[in-house]
Amino acid sequence: MATHLSKLTSLILGTSLMATVASAAIGGELQKVMKARGLTENDIIHAAKTYTPSGGRDEFIVFSSGGQSGQIIVYGVPSMKILKYIAVFTPEPWQGYGYDEDSKKILAQGKIRGKSITWGDTHHPALSETKGVYDGKWLIINDKANPRLAVIDxxxxxxxxxxxxxVFKSEHGGSFFTPNSKHILEACQYAAPYDNNYHPIExxxxxxxxxxxxxxxDxxxxxIKPKDSFTIEMPPYMQDLSDAGKGASFGWGFTNSFNTEMYTGGIEVGMPPFEAGMSRNDTDFLHVYNWKKLYQLSKNKKNVKVVNGMKVIPMSVAVANNALFLIPEPKSPHGVDVSPDGEYITICGKLDTHASVFKWSKIKKLIDNHEYAGKDPYGIPILDMKKSLHGQVELGLGPLHxxxxxxxxxxEIYTSLYVDSQIVKWNYKTLKVLDKVNVHYNVGHLCSMEGKSADPQGEYVISLNKLAIDRFNPVGPLHPQNHQLIDIRGKKMDLLYDMPIPLGEPHQAVAIRASKLHPEVRYKMGTNPKTGKMHVGKTLAGQEKIVRKGNKVYIYGTLVRSHINPERVTVNKGDTVIFYLTNLERAEDETHGFTVDNYNVHGSLEPGETVELKFKADREGVFPYYCTEFxxxxxxxxxxxxxxxxxNKKYVSAQKLKMKKMSKAELKAEYEKTVAVNNATDAVIQSVVKFLKENHYEKYPTVKALVEDALDQYGKIAEQKKKADEAVKKGDYEKAILFENMIWQYMVKTADVGIRAKDLLVKKVATKQSPAAAAGERAFGEGGCGGCHVIGKVSSGPDLTGVLLRHENAEKWVKDFIMNPASKYxxxxxxxxxxxxxxxMPNQHMSEEEVKNIIEYLKWVDENANLF
Incomplete structure (x- = not known):
């Protein structure tokens, strides 16, 4: 076991140096953990492959549909940590989506025939492409329940x-970019009349x-540019998923279907159910269409009819221009995937055990030669299936995606098996199965890293399972979905991690290398993120005001740590109240929230953002408003x-509470005490500033940003000091104390950020820690030492800077004290x-190795004592 653990240690830590430092801990503490939790060595290897330490970064970012939540879930790979929910089709309170006016306008774009739709069923996310390769700029997601697309920046x-x-009443295969992101394919799902009139099922x-x-x-x-878009009319075959051709097949689109039987159900009148009537045929149809040619045809009014404002190209026009064809495919297919070079097209039928690989060059030859096997009832040419196929391979039960x-x-290609609950690795050229791995359970889509692009990255596949059953702690009858991470870097697939997804039923996901994403961390001051332009309500410091126009009251306000300006707003019952609020922060991650209690409004303001909140003051009373983000x-x-x-109401002032007023002498003493506290606080700030300057903080961008933020707060003190001094001259010590208190608040904010900057700078300029010293710092923190001892400061316990200089044979003295504190009481x-x-001093039961490392850490502290 020890030999295995030694090898395992080197694998986890990566270097022989680190392995030497940690060998004792791995050989001892790790064995204890493994035994206590019933872990195998394979479990530890899997943990090491997915572990991302604090401050670490993932290699890939996954965008998963949020299913019935109507949102998008963002998480990292290999850590499988959820990073964000992107609000799309439904309100999301934390981000204020659907609760401020600007996001309400986005949601209002999704109204259908004038009706607000407050839920969605997101299915197929798609990343924008440049020459078929993901470029990290745009993300599209569809809503199956309400045929809509959304664009995420x-x-x-x-x-x-x-x-x-x-024109569609539902859709499933919602968003598939063409290789240069000039067009998006969206297929109808359940056939219905294009117009909005009643038509009998007969x-x-x-x-x-x-x-x-x-x-x-664009x-x-x-x-998306609706006026420049068009719809290709197709038979009522229940179109499903799509893919855009690339490379050899660029300009063509491929959409599969089910219910070529055109069955219409009717169990209520004694007919067989839909699933029986829709699966009678041995094959369904793959739709093959030249969208590039049809796009040019759509520009001529003679080729289109307009329905509900959408240009529709009739089937007859598409057929007459050799732009629409059908190919028999395995029945009840659920996906069509074009190879990165555009030559091979893989399709799986849920009710078949085979994957069918079609070859574009064969299809194109049939089209060019007008070699058809027949026509469907609508006159669309049908190509021969066998002549279009490269071949078929048996994979298992329920192949899907x-x-x-x-x-x-x-x-190299991977396929999900819904019934067998497996992922299959196989070869779509040689038509041979290479490997299978069990998943838990009933996988639908799967997601490899950039696996739908022209440049698949490999490394991992994620199995998006519909069932979890026994995978996680029970949380009631509704279980989470289960996304399982699979390592595909070796010859055999290796299942690494189970990840519960507790938001809707994630349907499909796309993954992109994290290095391709470059999101902003702050907005230009006054930005409206929903438009990307300057907000009409942009308000800078000093511009705060309240403006009444009839029965509308406009509040132009600002938020900054730690006050909202203005702090008091009085309106009349029946007024429409419009808050324009700007977050003046420039520091990263300094978000402010804003709500007025009881009025069902909420805004989330990232640094530099301006939002608009609007409501009718329909209730008399006093309503606090506050920042909702700590x-x-x-x-x-x-x-x-x-x-x-x-x-319309006359108010009688309540009798003022009688209070014991301080004498002038008492007020003056309180004022002097307040000034003394401010002076002491300022002395701390100046010492920090001195340290920052002496160590050239400006060389380090992160530290510099913090210092600039701190100095911004400090720069506001002068105006408050001037007001305090003027009050003192007038003998108004009560007001002077208030202004001095405001000074203290600015100082606290300055000190808070300044000390963070100093601590960060210390790490930048201090001598590099040895592996042992680094391990000692971790042991110092994890062992609870920091609860009493703060390096460089006297806290609940003495400062340990210089502790190795206070005693003879100090290293032994410190070791003995840590190992057995009571011996020295x-x-x-x-x-x-x-x-x-x-x-x-309590006994923290440190190991000798931990104590040895802590002593190395204390040596490092002494080497850099001038920095603490």
């Missing part, structure tokens, strides 16, 4: 646009239709009052410390 991970399909074949909408997209500004691997040129030590004080009075020096701090 990956510069700030915000939804910018929602577009409704005006007219299904005549008036119900399927189709594919080819949306025009990748420079990230917006495919993703390409890094070695795609040699045929932003600083004075967060609770960051508040104000909205006071709503009835203009009567030592005169220790006894004096116990009496002074009224605390005894």
């Amino acid at each position: 990956l510069n700030d991970f915000e939804t910018k646009q929602i577009v409704v399909n005006p 007219e299904y074949k005549e008036t119900y239709r399927g189709g594919v909408t080819v949306w025009s997209f 990748p420079k500004i990230g917006r 495919n993703q390409y691997g890094k070695d795609w040129k040699n045929g 932003c600083s030590a004075l967060h609770l004080e960051m508040m104000g009052y909205l006071m709503v009075k009835d203009p 009567n030592d005169p020096y220790v006894k004096s410390m116990i009496d002074y701090f009224n605390l005894k």
Whole structure:
């Protein structure tokens, strides 16, 4: 076991040096953990492969549909840590989405025939491409329940646009970019009339239709252009998923279907159910269409009919222009995937055990030669299936979806098996199965790293399982979904990690290398993130004001640690209240929230952002408003009052509470005490500033940003000091104390950020820690030593800077004290410390290795004592 653990240690730590330092801990403590938790060595290897330490970064970012939540889930690989929920089709309170006016406008774009839709069923996310390769700029997601697409800007991970399909009543295969992101394919799902009129089901074949909408997209500004888009009319075959051709097949689109039987159900009148009637045929149809040619045809009014404002190209026009064809495919297919070079097209049928690989060059030859096997009832040419196929391979029960691997040129591909609950690795060129791995359970889609692009990255596959059953702690009848991470870097696939997804039913996911994403950490001051432009309500410091226009009251306010300006707003009952609020922070991650109690509004303001909140003051009373994001030590004080009075009501002032007033002498003493505290605080600030300057903080961008933020707060003190001094001249010590208190608040904010900057700078300029010293610092922190001892400061216990200089044979003395504190309680020096701090050093039960490392850490502290 020890030999195995030694090898395991080297694998986990990566270097022989680190392995030497940690060998004792790994050989001892790790064995204890493994035994206590019943872990195998393989479990530890899996943990090491997925572990991302604090401050570490993932290699890939995954965008997963949020299913019935209507949102998008963002998480990292290999850590499988959820990083964000992107609000898309439904309100999301934390981010204020649907609770401020600007996000309400985005949601309003998704109204259908004038009706607000407050839920969605997100299914297929798609990343924008340049020459078929993910470029990290835009993300599209569809809504199956309500045929809509949304555009998310990956510069700030915000939804910018929602577009409704005006002719489809539902869709499933929602968003598939063409290789240069100029167009997006969206396929209809359940066939229905294009218009909004009633049509009896008996007219299904005549008036119900399927189709594919080819949306025009501007990748420079990230917006869908409905007026430049069109829909290809298709038979009512229940179109499903799609993929855009690339490389050899560029300009063509591929959409599979089910219910070529055109069955219409009717169990209520004694007919067999849908699933029986829709699966009678041995094959369904793959739709093959030249969207590039059809796009040009759509520009001529003679080739289109307009329905609900959407240009529709009739089947007859598409057929007459040799732009629409059908190929028999395995029945009830659920996915069509074009290889990175565009030559091979893989399709799996849920009710078949085979994967079918079609070859574009064969299909194109049949098209060019007008070699058809027949026509469907609507006159669409049918190509011969056998002549279109490269071949078929038996994979297992319930094959669904495919993703390409890094070695795609040699045929590497992965397929999910729904019934068998497996992922299959196989070769789509040689048609041979290479490997299988069990998953838990009933996998739908799978996601490899950039596996739908022209440049698959390999490394991992994620199995998006519909069932979890026994995987996690029970949380009631509704279980989470289970995303399982699979390592595909070796010859055999290796299941690494189970990740519960507790938000809707994630349907499909896409992954992109993290290095391709470059989101902003702050906005230009006054930005409206929903438009990317300057907000009409942009307000800078000193511009705060309240403006009444009739029965509308506009509040132009600002938020900054730790106050909201203005702090008091009085309006009349019945007024419409509009808050324009700007977050003045420039420090990264200094978000402020804002709400008015009881009025169901909420805004989330990232640094530099401006939001608009609007509501009717329909209730009399006093309503606090406050910052909802814990932003600083004075967060609770960051508040104000909205006071709503009835203009038709006469108010009798309540009798003022009698208070004992301080004498002038007492006020003066209180003022002097306040000034003394401020002076002492300022002395601390100046010492920090001196340290920062002496150690050239400006060389380090992160430290520099913190210092600039601190100096911004400090720069506001002069104005408050001037007001305090003027009050003192007038003998108004009460007001002077208030202004001095405001000075103290600015000082606290300055000190808070300044000390953070100093601590960060210390790490930058201190001598590099040895591995042992680094391990000692971790042991110092994890062992609870920091609860009493703060390096460089006297806290609940003495400062340990220089402790190795206080005793003869100091290293042994310190070691003995840590290992057995009680043995030295009567030592005169220790006894004096116990009496002074009224605390005894507890036994933290450190190992000898940990104590040895802590001593190395204390040596490092002494080497850099001038920095603490």
